[in-house]
Amino acid sequence: MTLTQSDIDRELARIRESREKARAEGAPAADHPPRDFRPYRSSVLRHPKQPLVAVQGDPETVELHTPVFGRTDVTAIDNDLTAQHQGEPLGERITVSGRLLDSRGRPVRGQLIEVWQANASGRYAHLRDQHPAPLDPNFTGVGRTLTGDDGSYHFTTIKPGAYPWRNHENAWRPAHIHFSVFGTAFTQRLVTQMYFPGDPLFAHDPILQSVPEPSARQRLVATYDHDLSQPEWSLGYRWDIVLDGPSATWIEEGR
Amino acid sequence: MAERLVAERLAPTPSHTVGPFYGYALPFPEGGEIAPAGHPGTITVHGHVYDGEGAPVPDALVELWQAGPDGSLAGAGGSMRRDPVTGGFLGRNGVDFTGFARIATDADGHWTARTLPPGGPAAAPYISVCVHARGLLHHLFTRVYFPENAEANAADPLLASLDPGRRETLVATAAPSPGTYRFDIRLQGEGETVFLEFR
Numbered sequence: 387m388t389l390t391q392s393d394i395d396r397e398l399a400r401i402r403e404s405r406e407k408a409r410a411e412g413a414p415a416a417d418h419p420p421r422d423f424r425p426y427r428s429s430v431l432r433h434p435k436q437p438l439v440a441v442q443g444d445p446e447t448v449e450l451h452t453p454v455f456g457r458t459d460v461t462a463i464d465n466d467l468t469a470q471h472q473g474e475p476l477g478e479r480i481t482v483s484g485r486l487l488d489s490r491g492r493p494v495r496g497q498l499i500e501v502w503q504a505n506a507s508g509r510y511a512h513l514r515d516q517h518p519a520p521l522d523p524n525f526t527g528v529g530r531t532l533t534g535d536d537g538s539y540h541f542t543t544i545k546p547g548a549y550p551w552r553n554h555e556n557a558w559r560p561a562h563i564h565f566s567v568f569g570t571a572f573t574q575r576l577v578t579q580m581y582f583p584g585d586p587l588f589a590h591d592p593i594l595q596s597v598p599e600p601s602a603r604q605r606l607v608a609t610y611d612h613d614l615s616q617p618e619w620s621l622g623y624r625w626d627i628v629l630d631g632p633s634a635t636w637i638e639e640g641r
Numbered sequence: 642m643a644e645r646l647v648a649e650r651l652a653p654t655p656s657h658t659v660g661p662f663y664g665y666a667l668p669f670p671e672g673g674e675i676a677p678a679g680h681p682g683t684i685t686v687h688g689h690v691y692d693g694e695g696a697p698v699p700d701a702l703v704e705l706w707q708a709g710p711d712g713s714l715a716g717a718g719g720s721m722r723r724d725p726v727t728g729g730f731l732g733r734n735g736v737d738f739t740g741f742a743r744i745a746t747d748a749d750g751h752w753t754a755r756t757l758p759p760g761g762p763a764a765a766p767y768i769s770v771c772v773h774a775r776g777l778l779h780h781l782f783t784r785v786y787f788p789e790n791a792e793a794n795a796a797d798p799l800l801a802s803l804d805p806g807r808r809e810t811l812v813a814t815a816a817p818s819p820g821t822y823r824f825d826i827r828l829q830g831e832g833e834t835v836f837l838e839f840r
Contacts (some may be wrong), residue, residue, distance in 0.1 A: 420778070429777070432829065435830070448708060449839055452718065454717030454740075457718075458723065464728070491651050502665070526665070569824060631839055
């Protein structure tokens with residue numbers, strides 16, 4: 387039987403209800419999605435059934451250190467996704483700026499942020515993306531940068547389009563940019579997606595809705611910031627990223 | 642800009658899946674080559690990623706992070722060395738031990754890394770593994786320990802805390818030839834790999 391959007395919406399509503407009930411009964415707020423989230427069908431066979439085993443870190447724990455990235459790893463235009471080809475890409479030119487912070491609000495400096503995204507028509511420059519929307523010869527949709535001394539990052543790109551996927555019939559992903567981020571410890575590794583404000587697809591998307599708390603989902607949505615918009619050039623969005631997980635500096639300070 | 646230390650913990654940005662289309666963005670040539678080119682002490686660590694039905698996962702991204710043979714966790718930049726002229730990837734510089742690998746699994750769900758055996762600081766050396774894939778809403782951490790360190794492995798706090806059946810999912814097997822270690826990652830079900838969380 388083909389699964390429809392209404393089926394998924396009903397599943398999401400049931401899950402929302404049981405989450406609200408659990409929270410009302412004092413369950414703690416979860417920051418991250420559960421790995422087992424049935425409305426996102428690909429998770430069904432790909433989540434461990436055994437609980438994770440907790441590791442208490444000491445300063446010699448390998449995971450409290452992190453790979454090093456430096457100036458050889460990026461080139462000057464890597465953070466401008468509109469400048470990687472001969473011509474201007476199609477679509478709405480935007481800038482995305484923000485800061486990378488640890489959970490105590492300290493800037494995370496000199497770390498690698500990588501992004502990838504669909505083009506303005508909602509198509510990835512990936513062989514397996516068969517969505518019959520046009521590829522853009524002037525847009526690949528890959529960028530990277532190192533954070534500055536204040537943890538800041540900056541990308542110039544094109545607003546990606548929404549696109550269909552095969553989770554269920556008539557499934558559409560809200561427009562998003564994929565982010566991959568390193569912190570000062572491997573435990574802080576983060577891969578996530580940034581959304582755009584006011585997208586009508588939010589409520590129907592099992593991936594965004596996998597994040598349990600409305601406030602946590604909101605943290606994945608960038609803010610339109612007119613001060614970041616540039617006259618005759620681009621619209622500006624602001625999105626700060628906060629890393630989870632223990633960092634080596636916590637240990638040094640004795641936590 | 643003045644640093645603002647917050648007493649309250651800032652709420653973290655939630656994780657999401659890497660999705661199916663990272664393949665033209667995250668992997669890079671020589672991503673599995675951690676050992677300097679031609680180093681005589683090179684070992685090969687490889688394996689498959691399987692789902693809950695035992696099917697290979699062809700779209701997983703495996704990241705490794707480890708100490709050098711001397712136990713140093715300093716790492717080195719240059720894993721993703723770029724060509725400033727073409728913007729393409731130059732690959733590793735052939736000299737530095739970066740400690741970092743990133744490998745996309747192939748159609749058989751297989752990944753391979755060439756590296757040097759990790760040294761201390763831990764008594765039982767290991768390679769840290771971070772697994773990303775479509776379907777994984779949050780990445781998974783595990784560790785590769787080595788079979789010849791039986792005594793040190795027995796004293797390792799993590800390994801010692803596990804039932805023997807589960808413990809063996811974290812120890813690579815020397816196969817098929819000396820210097821080659823197989824480490825399969827089973828996301829779910831029979832033989833499910835032990836996955837870790839850090840506190």
